[in-house]
Amino acid sequence: MEFETLDEKDWSEIKDSSSKELTHDIHPYFAKFSPEIPRYLIREYTDEGDVVLDPFSGSGTTLVESLSLGRNAIGVDANPLACLIAKVKTTKLQDGDRRLAREVISDISTDVNSLYGQQNLIGKSFEEPEIPEFHNRDDWFNKNVQKELAVIKRRIEDVQNERVYDALRIAFSRIIVGVSNQDSESRYTQVENDVDNKECLERFTEQANRILDKLQTLEAEVPGPVETDIYNEDSREMDGVPSNCADFVVTSPPYLNSWDYGLYHKFRFKWLDLDVDTFNQREIGRHLRRKGDKVSRYRDDMSAVLENVARVLRDDGCAVIVNATSVVDGEHIDTNDILVEEAQKHGLTLGNSVSKEVYGPHFGMRANSDKMEENQKFEKMLVFHEAD
Structure with a gap:
């Protein structure tokens, strides 16, 4: 699978209006990446009937785009509210x-x-x-x-x-x-x-x-009989997702020290009888939770996720991760390097021509961004293949 066209794509053309298409805007959810990103990747690098997996599916942006392009989709997310939103976004109502x-x-x-x-x-x-x-x-x-x-x-x-x-x-x-x-x-x-x-x-x-x-x-x-499976699971485990089931992975993981979904959606959890405490224990990279071990904990968490990505990918499959660097306690942390290093431990290799800087359509950087150089306020696409 060749990705040279990523370098030809003018990602600055991405418009926020695309988030209002289809069912993308039926419910607010932080840091959704522009639908144009998974739409382009899925359209260019998969075929109709393929299976696309998002291990951090959030409110279902990748899943909706997969369905609209005639691909089957699998979503995994620890947030029960996110899974409910994604489930509704991808529901085909029946007569009556x-x-x-x-x-x-x-x-x-x-x-x-x-x-x-x-x-x-x-x-x-x-x-x-x-x-x-x-x-x-x-x-x-x-x-x-x-x-x-x-x-x-x-x-x-x-x-x-x-x-x-x-x-x-x-x-x-x-x-x-x-x-x-x-x-x-x-x-x-x-x-x-x-x-x-x-x-x-x-x-x-x-x-x-x-x-x-x-x-x-x-x-x-939706062009045909495609389906979506959504698992409300810890992405570090993904017990319900079978091995070798996905042709393509496209995702954007939680950004280290960024949004705290459990806090801002707290009252929705309460009124919907959802378990916010369990989710808070599962959430990766959340902001303002613990001091001292944020970076090492993030590395361990993402390593476990990438191990599962390698497990669920078919031999000729690949994974595209949209990610951005972070600031933790005033220090710039290059989480792209962390992802590349941990992916290699699980047999996933970064391709030679697969890095592409994309100005953040869902950039969620919190405090201390003034300490970052301008070129660090970009998101990057990392494309991983199974090692030969």
Whole structure:
């Protein structure tokens, strides 16, 4: 597999608008790389029907692009919220799913109206739902917001159709930060946020209908009977992924000392009954967790992942990793060198013409970036082959 065309590609042409295509923008998620990167790589270096694997699949950018190009896809991620987002992004709804979803949305509207003492249109007595308990809940969510979210959550939990259930859970998750007292998606600071009565309902209804429309767009783009398998697993283990199953790997690993997904999505985990503590133990490279051994721990973690990448790749397969350097405690760390060194230990060799600097479409560098030279604010493509 030859990669000379990577040097001919003008990656500065990548536009952020591509993230709004297909189902890519149905839910916020940090540091997503531009869909143009996996799209180009998959289109140029795989064939229809091949299997593309992303061991850090996140919210599913690689998986969506694989499906749209007629490739099968496998995603692995330790984050259960990310896996749920990716699952919905790659779901093909069946006959009646949209009708059922809109019936549930209508029922939720009735329940919220009942919450505020308006006529119960279905003629049944209304009981206020139980609100999930978690630390400082009343500081982060106003009382009216808590009640409306609990009403929406209860009705969704009654849905038996898995495809509809998941889609509505993502619509629910989509609105949680916006109606909370968290400052923003990427700023875990408490602010005052006056949310009107029924605003949660309005936001949920808008997002649910938007997701249904987006999934219909995806269905029209998927060319054949391709499938996606998503594993909510530790990428250092990948127990569920069989050996020699992938023709191509394309991924962007967590950047050392960058985003803390468990923190910024904390309230989504709580309202969706997801296990944030287990995820925090699995998350690689997370920011502000431990001192002293961040770099050595990152090296060990990525070595374990690369060992699995070598295991799942077929003999003639290759892996493309999009990565950037990091700053840890004021020191510049070239994580590209770490990846190359650890990959070699597991029989993966960096090709001669496979490095390509790409200005960061999802560059997530945190503090101290002013201490880095300008050319260090780039992401690099590393293409690995099985050693001869």
